[in-house]
Amino acid sequence: KAGVTQTPRYLIKTRGQQVTLSCSPISGHRSVSWYQQTPGQGLQFLFEYFSETQRNKGNFPGRFSGRQFSNSRSEMNVSTLELGDSALYLCASSPRTDATNEKLFFGSGTQLSVL
Amino acid sequence: GNSVTQMEGPVTLSEEAFLTINCTYTATGYPSLFWYVQYPGEGLQLLLKATKADDKGSNKGFEATYRKETTSFHLEKGSVQVSDSAVYFCALSDRTGRRALTFGSGTRLQVQP
Numbered sequence: 001k002a003g004v005t006q007t008p009r010y011l012i013k014t015r016g017q018q019v020t021l022s023c024s025p026i027s028g029h030r031s032v033s034w035y036q037q038t039p040g041q042g043l044q045f046l047f048e049y050f051s052e053t054q055r056n057k058g059n060f061p062g063r064f065s066g067r068q069f070s071n072s073r074s075e076m077n078v079s080t081l082e083l084g085d086s087a088l089y090l091c092a093s094s095p096r097t098d099a100t101n102e103k104l105f106f107g108s109g110t111q112l113s114v115l
Numbered sequence: 116g117n118s119v120t121q122m123e124g125p126v127t128l129s130e131e132a133f134l135t136i137n138c139t140y141t142a143t144g145y146p147s148l149f150w151y152v153q154y155p156g157e158g159l160q161l162l163l164k165a166t167k168a169d170d171k172g173s174n175k176g177f178e179a180t181y182r183k184e185t186t187s188f189h190l191e192k193g194s195v196q197v198s199d200s201a202v203y204f205c206a207l208s209d210r211t212g213r214r215a216l217t218f219g220s221g222t223r224l225q226v227q228p
Contacts, residue, residue, distance in 0.1 A: 004158070035216075042219070045217075090159065102214075108157050
């Protein structure tokens, strides 16, 4: 069974541009969550999508958005990039049962550098 | 709000040494607790979990016990190997229905032969 696939692996952008990151969950998993990982702030929750709807959102500005398609694939978009958006963006999928202790399966991430 | 505090790293040990990585938490109610591990160039993998007080999670020789009275979930391993070198993250998930993990800052472990 293929794992969580994130593309691209590396991305370099300049300030003011926008970027779209992609995540393909494990087959059968309907929930996709996004996390930002930086040396200063650590791992922070961005949002979760399930059945094409955003179910939960972290404390990030509106420049960060996402969507989920009917095949559960998800994209994350960051507009008007700032230097502080440089980070490793991790996607995680899960079957999303009712349990809150459900295991998340993480991808290898997209390393975004903003110059 | 929820928070997780981990001991500062890096932790450098010799092979076969005993490992302890401290983790304490603050949360509403009774959260579920996790340890995730991140190997170089990879995403996070779940190492072990515990869902209620006094539960012990274990996997690959690692153990952690959910201590409600001390709000702790310390990770231990009796004999580390070079292959255990990685970054270890303690995390919690509360039971409010908001499906988001709160992570600690991570502890880098370096095991020397």
